[in-house]
Amino acid sequence: MALLKLLFTWALFAVMALAANPWVARHRLTSDQYQSTMNDLVAQGYKPTYVSGYTISNSPRFAAIWQKPSGWVPAWVARHGMTSDEYQAAFNTYTSQGYRPILVNGYTVSGQDRYVAIWDKSTSGAWVARHRMTASEYQSQFNTYLAQGYRLKHVSGYAIGTEARYAALWEKTPNDSSAWSARHGLTSAQYQQEFNTMTAQGYRPTVVSGYGVNGVDYYAAIWEKKSGPAWVARHGMTSDQYQTQFNTITGQGYYPTVVSGYTLGSTDYYAALWSK
Template identity: 50%
Template sequence: MARTGLSAADYQTEFNKWVQQGYRPVNQSAYNGRFSVIFEKQNNAPAWQARLGLSAADYQTEFNKLVQQGYRPVRVCGYTAGGQALYAALFEKRPDSPAWVARHGLTANDYQAEFTRWTQQGYKPTDVSAYTVNGQDLYTVIFDKIVNSPAWVARNDLSATDYQNEFNKWAGQGYRLTMVTATSAGRYTAVWEKTGNTAWQARHGLNSQQYQDEFDRLFYQGFRPVWVNGANINGNDSYAAIWDAKDTFRQSDMQKVDAAVAKFMNDYHVPGLSFAIAKDGRLVLVKTYGYANKETGEAVAPRHRFRIASVSKPITATAIMKLYEQNKLKMTDKVFGSGALLGTTYGTLPYKKDVDKITVQNFLNHNCGGWSADLDFDPMFNYTNLNKAELISKVLNDQPLQKTPGTEYHYSNFGFCVLGRVIEKLSGQNYDSYVKSQILAPAGINNMEIGGDTEADRKVNEVKYYGQGGENPYSMKISRMDSHGAWIATPTDLVRFLVRVDDFTTKPDILQPATLSLMYAPSTTNPEYAKGWVVNKVPNYWHNGSLPGEQALMVRTNDGFCWSVLVNTRTGNIGGDMDALMWTIKNAIGYWPSYDLF
């Protein structure tokens, strides 16, 4: 568990919360009155103590007291508040501790002198913190005398450029970064060790949002933070951090994945892409590429939400099936007409031929008999001046069915718009409120909502969309498409949904097995479409979505995988190749970690 950018009060709140649950702080950093901390739940952890906000004198007093009780410092951070040096420290009681030395309040020259003195005696730095007080760079450092220590190197007072050069040099020789810290002038101190084959990653020079985004990216690839250092460099918060992974993907497999994604994005001029994959009910991988906003340079991160267009239909279908389970409707219930689910709320009587014969199942199966782009008229992209109720009434009044309900498959966005109104009528709630409470929340999703129409209507963490071939992503009445195409989501949200309707036993489904079987049963008019889902004989279940400026896909495979991929543009055959891309990614990965990132 990691937290960053905390005030002293917030740090104490988080400290109390996680310690009560059996966690302890294992790494912390203090800077400009704010704190970053990593908590871990460890078996057989040594006795420990933590201190915060100590003056130099108070720190020395606590140091002396705790050392007399058998503790030793393992992490000491200096920082500035109110123009004076303060200290935060972690102590542990280690019966097998090697000989150690700790120093604080060192100038750069003092640090170098202590470094030379103790390393010549066989010690090495195991903790270092740089901080600046009234314009002077100071250091805390702990040296341990470790027998048979792996080879190590340390560098001090490096510019950002020099630090990067040293990083590249030593990483290229098989060393891994073990600690890094920076002064308020952006001067870096770092230590590398030549040890182990554990996968690791390091970043520096990140602002608060960049750090959080990188934290999330690496978390969703199986990495955990082991070191974080915050600094206020030239008046701006800046973070350097190290992550490692005990169980993660093979680097060669990830190179294949990245290459496949890069080719796809290049072929289709994709600004930004995000995907998530679950295996056997476990979220195992989320990766992001490119830009959420090209103009600002904002990179796609796991937090970013995309329009999902018709991937909304399986969600609406699941909500209808939940009403079915609640005995509020039957598949054979009529939708329009006296005594029907929506009665005569919409349109003017008498209805046109066969309208009163349309059932819930007809709309779910796309065989209501009309109102389809297949038949040259999709109401949802017309009459943009009308709200949903006005649109439904106008269509019922002006657009007769072209086929007998239940006889032919013709994909109808309008039909799913009507199903949204059925949900509202039977639940007594707004469509999105019912879906959130009955479908999304039980699946652990609290981040999805109905999107807006214009660029100015973009929601928090929503990407920007880019049209190609003259398409305008912001010319549509997206908000009116709620139940057939207006949700925005992250791929992780959609995978959370999938694993709760996947008809596997790995995680409890939100519908009963018999209800799932009914939902996934192929239609008599199109054996490749069920109730809101595309299906095949394998059986795999999926749905895609496409609107100007976006393409979406979510898939449940018969061999235990669930995935979703979202992009913020569309052109040509992007949908087919996006589907192929995800199968390429699946097949490129030879080893799947055992963790669950949900």
Template identity: 50%
Template sequence: MFAAIWDKSDGPAWQARHGLTSAQYQQTFDELTTQGYRPVDVSGYSVGGRATYAAIFERRSAPEFAAFHGLSNARYQAEFDRLTRAGFKPVHIAGYAVGRQDRYAAIFEKSGSQGWAARHNIDAATFQREFDRWTGQGYRLVAVSGYNVNGQDRYAAIWEKRASPPWQARHGLTSGQYQQQFNELASQGYRVVQVNGWRAGNEPHFAAIWEKVDGPAWQARHQMLGDGYQEEFDRLLKEGYRLRDVSGYHMYD
């Protein structure tokens, strides 16, 4: 299933893919990066016990970046340590489970201009404490990913200390709770800018970030089966929308 956000705006050339195996994603990554594209959003999820990916690429050059997928907790931490020592910071993180193991896909950019903090493989209570800690120091949440490992919800997240419009974030929501929050915040002028779905037991859970900003027309959907997502993608593309965020999650064995 998929959750996604589109807006009707100009921007660099872009490409999007979904339902890719690890090898297919790597091939797509290699082909598109040689054409000047770079990943700006990647979602990992498990289908039939196999890692599967959805991603958005944009054709833009700066800043220098590094991207990884399919990393274990230990390997992700090693890459995180290596890259941050070299002046990179994480700008996108996706946690997901394959079997009983957590895996990570991430994008780093070389930029030391802003304060930031990042955490991964933390439970809901720890995520809430970290959220309160960093927002209390003037940071805002810029990326959040929920996933379930061995029956327990886990989170990965990135905060940055920068000027920001009013924003809201929620996590651990059922589909009904997410829709209620979506409706309430939309009525207050907020638009969802990131949504992440994952399977928890036999139901989906969601985490999302909203911003109170004026902007172009936008659309958001969740709980779309693969065929429905493709139909919405094709329809909105013809109407001039571009995909801004996509999250894949597996709900049915």
């Protein structure tokens, strides 16, 4: 009887905690686990806000964040496990229906690039999306759209074979004139140095993407110079380290905004951002 009471109390606490929590985060999910979690949370009113794909022993895994909006939510769709052609077909279908991409992350399974993406019908300025870009193609596109007044809103680094590739989203934001900066192809040490430089100048990270190429971890990131709540950033974490940091940081009143999973050899690593 005591054991049953304890189990009931724990279950009740878990349900109350979930109901009171406007966000949920998971990592290391298989494709089936990710879809099952997505179905359960969407049924409870949650919406995916960030998803990254990666592999463990060449098996696709997913790290994701869901939030429970308090107000009106625009129509949205999310897809994962897409090949490049499947992603392009979905992209064409949804954009023709008035959706726009708000997230696209690339990852590699058995040497083939795959994509996870979210689209919604939120309002925005003009936007541009590109994927499967080499480093030089990405830099060229970056320069072109920057000159046309676009702002980089999202970037994902991944690998095809031994070559880094990038997926990115740009948007024209006439009501946002705050300074911003973006970097890619940074080693862990270079990323940390750039991170220190940017934060010392009053910038805050809004996107970080970790990716492995030829056994080396690289990082692409976006910083913005604007006011906002307190934030925390970590990278190069193993699964256990990420879970420890997650528990500590969320215990201090922060919630996750970005989680990027990536693989070096047979080990999965994580880069993440939290905000109060």
